[in-house]
Amino acid sequence: MKGLRGFLLVLAVMIAAPVFAVQPAERLADPALEQRARALGHELRCLVCQNQSIDDSDAALARDLRLLVRERIKAGDSDRQVLDFLVTRYGEFILLRPRVSMQTALLWGLPIVALGLGGLAARALFRRREEEAEPEAPLDADEAKALAAILGERDKPS
Amino acid sequence: MESGALFHPISREGGLVLNNLFLSVAALAVLIGTLYPLLLEALTGAKISVGPPFFNLTAVPLMVPLFLAIPFGQRLAWKRGDLYGVAQRFWVASALALFIGAVVAYLAGGGPVLALLGITLGLFLTLGSLDEIRERAMRGGREGALRRLVGLPRSFIAMALAHAGAGIMVIGISATAFEKEQLATLQPGQSVRLGQYLVQLRKIEPYAGPNYNATAAHFIIRDHTGVVGELAPAKRVYIGRQMPTSEVGRLNLGLSEIYLAIGETSTGDRVDLRAYWKPYVLLIWLGPLLMTLAGLLSLTDRRYRVGAPQRAKRQPNAVPEPAE
Numbered sequence: 001m002k003g004l005r006g007f008l009l010v011l012a013v014m015i016a017a018p019v020f021a022v023q024p025a026e027r028l029a030d031p032a033l034e035q036r037a038r039a040l041g042h043e044l045r046c047l048v049c050q051n052q053s054i055d056d057s058d059a060a061l062a063r064d065l066r067l068l069v070r071e072r073i074k075a076g077d078s079d080r081q082v083l084d085f086l087v088t089r090y091g092e093f094i095l096l097r098p099r100v101s102m103q104t105a106l107l108w109g110l111p112i113v114a115l116g117l118g119g120l121a122a123r124a125l126f127r128r129r130e131e132e133a134e135p136e137a138p139l140d141a142d143e144a145k146a147l148a149a150i151l152g153e154r155d156k157p158s
Numbered sequence: 159m160e161s162g163a164l165f166h167p168i169s170r171e172g173g174l175v176l177n178n179l180f181l182s183v184a185a186l187a188v189l190i191g192t193l194y195p196l197l198l199e200a201l202t203g204a205k206i207s208v209g210p211p212f213f214n215l216t217a218v219p220l221m222v223p224l225f226l227a228i229p230f231g232q233r234l235a236w237k238r239g240d241l242y243g244v245a246q247r248f249w250v251a252s253a254l255a256l257f258i259g260a261v262v263a264y265l266a267g268g269g270p271v272l273a274l275l276g277i278t279l280g281l282f283l284t285l286g287s288l289d290e291i292r293e294r295a296m297r298g299g300r301e302g303a304l305r306r307l308v309g310l311p312r313s314f315i316a317m318a319l320a321h322a323g324a325g326i327m328v329i330g331i332s333a334t335a336f337e338k339e340q341l342a343t344l345q346p347g348q349s350v351r352l353g354q355y356l357v358q359l360r361k362i363e364p365y366a367g368p369n370y371n372a373t374a375a376h377f378i379i380r381d382h383t384g385v386v387g388e389l390a391p392a393k394r395v396y397i398g399r400q401m402p403t404s405e406v407g408r409l410n411l412g413l414s415e416i417y418l419a420i421g422e423t424s425t426g427d428r429v430d431l432r433a434y435w436k437p438y439v440l441l442i443w444l445g446p447l448l449m450t451l452a453g454l455l456s457l458t459d460r461r462y463r464v465g466a467p468q469r470a471k472r473q474p475n476a477v478p479e480p481a482e
Contacts, residue, residue: 024341045207096209111187118179
């Protein structure tokens with residue numbers, strides 16, 4: 001029974017679309033800085049949500065993180081410094097775009113490797129087909145005549 | 159493609175191989191991106207997140223070359239195609255796409271360059287795909303063009319329409335870069351500008367639903383011609399479990415939409431408003447819808463309708479086998 005209630009609660013939270021995330025009062029006065037904060041907000045994960053960015057979430061923690069990002073930006077941090085700061089505090093888990101490292105080498109590498117291998121396989125396929133195929137013999141006189149007759153017949157207006 | 163006959167990389171077969179390769183790699187990237195955090199945590203205990211930025215970064219570079227190749231691929235001959243000859247056949251449609259793209263850039267007064275390129279790509283894909291229908295119907299002169307149009311194989315028309323659907327979707331996705339968003343705290347009577355629209359708060363009104371209490375904010379939306387619509391987004395609190403939810407106001411303006419939502423911090427005399435203008439957002443739905451319909455149309459192609467019965471008719475002398 002408790003499990004069902006929990007499930008219904010999760011369902012209700014999912015259906016109740018959290019369309020209101022960034023609050024007017026949170027905004028920075030400088031539009032350029034606010035723009036940077038919004039861009040960063042889409043790169044950061046709300047740690048208590050199901051894969052939502054802090055900009056999309058209306059959880060209290062997401063709000064705290066949004067304010068923290070703006071605080072760092074106001075203090076003169078670059079985007080990179082803000083992200084570094086948050087990673088040292090919350091771990092790599094907070095980044096929605098994982099950094100390239102030993103841990104994520106496969107994640108970033110596999111699509112590229114797959115594309116490369118697929119391209120090579122396709123090239124090999126075309127190569128082999130080209131080598132295997134016999135050169136097409138030119139038509140002899142009879143064949144040419146037969147072809148012309150067929151083509152002529154087809155092109156006649158019906 | 160198991161014929162083993164001579165065929166070139168530049169051919170319909172080559173196009174299909176390219177198509178399958180890029181779509182497979184894109185699907186693989188989604189699969190890896192989805193499972194990687196789970197596997198990594200299970201194997202090493204390290205927790206990472208893979209979110210929209212990763213998928214955008216992997217899918218977009220794969221889709222762009224594919225979408226560029228589609229209008230060529232659909233015209234290439236089997237076995238051995240002529241890329242230059244193919245390009246010549248739809249240069250007018252390509253030039254038209256570039257021209258319209260330039261006009262859009264001019265009207266938008268610049269804007270994000272990638273989005274403008276995306277819109278041009280979508281136009282190129284849409285016009286370049288549809289133009290082959292015109293080309294095939296007009297082949298052999300204007301006379302009888304209509305008859306030829308009706309007689310075109312449905313699978314071919316479906317292919318052109320599906321590719322055009324992909325182009326329409328690309329235009330819709332690119333147009334999201336032009337969306338406008340506005341955050342504001344308003345009192346009744348005050349208004350806020352949202353792109354070319356003016357959103358004015360008329361009144362804030364509490365009301366009771368069957369199992370919730372709600373506060374609705376009534377807005378009037380105007381543009382330079384006058385009132386275009388009224389919306390009443392609301393916040394609800396369900397009495398049973400004190401669950402706050404947000405009811406969005408949605409106004410359809412042709413292919414574009416306006417969304418209004420009010421925040422939970424709204425009180426009796428002022429509301430926190432979040433307003434969006436999403437230009438041409440419906441194209442993202444219409445494109446795939448066209449692709450789906452084209453897929454259905456392709457299933458009604460002649461070869462599926464009349465293939466089997468015809469074969470049966472060709473053997474009138476077949477001797478029925480006695481059933482024991």
